[in-house]
Amino acid sequence: QMRYVAGVAEALPFSDGYFDIVSSLNSLDHVDDLDAAISEIARVLKPGGYFLLISDIHDIPTLTEPSAFGWDILARFGPKFEVLKETHYEGHQLYKSIRKGIPFDHQNPTQRYGILTALLQKR
Numbered sequence: 241q242m243r244y245v246a247g248v249a250e251a252l253p254f255s256d257g258y259f260d261i262v263s264s265l266n267s268l269d270h271v272d273d274l275d276a277a278i279s280e281i282a283r284v285l286k287p288g289g290y291f292l293l294i295s296d297i298h299d300i301p302t303l304t305e306p307s308a309f310g311w312d313i314l315a316r317f318g319p320k321f322e323v324l325k326e327t328h329y330e331g332h333q334l335y336k337s338i339r340k341g342i343p344f345d346h347q348n349p350t351q352r353y354g355i356l357t358a359l360l361q362k363r
Contacts (some may be wrong), residue, residue: 250276254284261285263292274307275316282320282362291321291360294338296331298353311346314358321360329355 247253249264249271262285271277281291301308309316314323328344329337331353336342344354 252280252284256283257286258284261290265294268295269305269307271307285362289362293358295356296353297356323360325359327357331355
């Protein structure tokens with residue numbers, strides 16, 4: 241059974257080490273303070289717990305996506321997490337690229353967004 245709780249990513253209303261798994265599905269780029277949100281993810285996740293991430297990757301902040309970041313976003317999770325899996329997809333037609341396994345072509349210099357999927361484990 242799922243219970244919905246209202247809150248903000250920068251101040252999650254849960255105790256330390258509360259979750260075995262935390263997921264962020266197309267939401268991390270919508271937070272106002274990315275570093276605070278990452279700290280909260282680490283705080284509420286149990287040691288050895290997993291963080292699942294799917295996020296748009298784009299370079300230009302917008303009103304609805306104030307936390308624009310690049311492919312190096314996982315480095316911001318620092319020493320608290322180990323990256324177990326990281327995949328880059330083309331960003332056209334939302335998540336069609338993930339379903340069809342269309343990899344992001346980093347050799348193509350065209351300015352466009354992509355999709356990052358990652359599995360991290362808290363140390």
